[in-house]
Amino acid sequence: MIALADCNNFYASCERVFNPGLKHKPIVVLSNNDGCIIARSNEAKDLGIKMGEPVFKVRNIINNNNVYVFSTNFALYGDMSSRVMSLLSDMSPEIEIYSIDEAFMNFTGVKNTVQLASKMKSIITKSTGIPISIGIAETKTLAKVANYFAKKQTGNGVYEFTDQVQIENALKELPVSKLWGVGSRHLRMLNSYGVNTAYDFVQLNEEWVLEKMTIMGLRMQRELKGNSCFGIDSYPSRKKNIRTSRSFAVKVNSLQPIHESIVAHAAKCAEKLRMENSCAQYVSVILKTNPFSKSQDYYYGYKSINLDTPTNDSIEIVNAAKILLGSIYKEGLIYTKSGVIVGDTVPADQVQLSLFYSEQDREKRKNLYRSVDFINQSMGRDKIQLLGQGIARKWKLKQENLSPCYTTRWADLLRVHC
């Protein structure tokens, strides 16, 4: 059996833990740059605020209903997540941390699955204040479905599929849009063939599913029939790509701030690579205009370059990114977002040096970055940075409603008055 633990309204719940006055109040959390809604409490969902919706479109609902609005605070959510995950790991022999708020656990051989899940749930709530739901079933996809019903039940929060009739009834009740692996495109396609529930989907001919939805669709269908296609992957594999990108806080129509942002993103990518102990074999740069703009055609500039030798050296990655930027930047456009991607990573200790590479230089740089990373991690990010990242950084984020970093910054610790 597989169990899926999923935190309820995770970001909104994190904000609530340290601010109990928000209990039963509608809360939303915004994306970077305060652009879109990326998390909602149940109360906010009930007001009709949708996932991913731009804030300006729901400004009226927010104002009229006293909805509490938070800028995204990843330092807080990341730290709360690791607390939840470490508690789950203690109680489960095999666990795959699937996302910031979800984990699959192998319940094979567990005698009383529901009892164990309920215990997990109460321990997490007691120790972290984060509410979770747990779904249990034969396969990952069915565990996702079970989790959906665990969340729907009031008060309980644990749901297990034990027999076929129960599964069939659940799938008949589940809109096909809620399935793990059905996005907006597939949904439209399936609806147009009269497939509306998960049960309708399971009835479809396998060849048809393969043709219309590739092997991914077929695996999903088989999982819903109880045939496991996805195992529990408990060892986090090295990331294949690493990306750093941001929207600009203000509109940008000159090269200078874009250049600064690209240097900063490239340096950040290099730092992330060093944290993972990886080296990348290619660098890509993205530069785009507003896709929703009516006054200007959408421009999406994207270019990659292969490196002679895989690297995690900030200066090398920055230099590659600068060259790429030069080749995609066009005068006269108003840009809204830039980014750098590094990819095809290899373990840092297995890098094949190119013929012309000096081992000595590489060692020197390695020592330099070890010191830079140490200082930035212990004394605050960007204490030491490349000059090209800019001092004023006008392109930086907009975060107007940021909550304190309750758990990761001394100055923000919660004060208890006796």
Next chain:
DNA sequence: TCTGGGGTCCTAGGACCC
């Protein structure tokens, strides 16, 4: 006026090779 960021996997088609 105002629309996130960071990932994964799969496929079709082009380039290239023998």
Next chain:
DNA sequence: TCTGGGGTCCTAGGACCC
């Protein structure tokens, strides 16, 4: 005028997830 068959690798783009 007539122009094969079979393979690999790479990449852009699509679709999905949280």
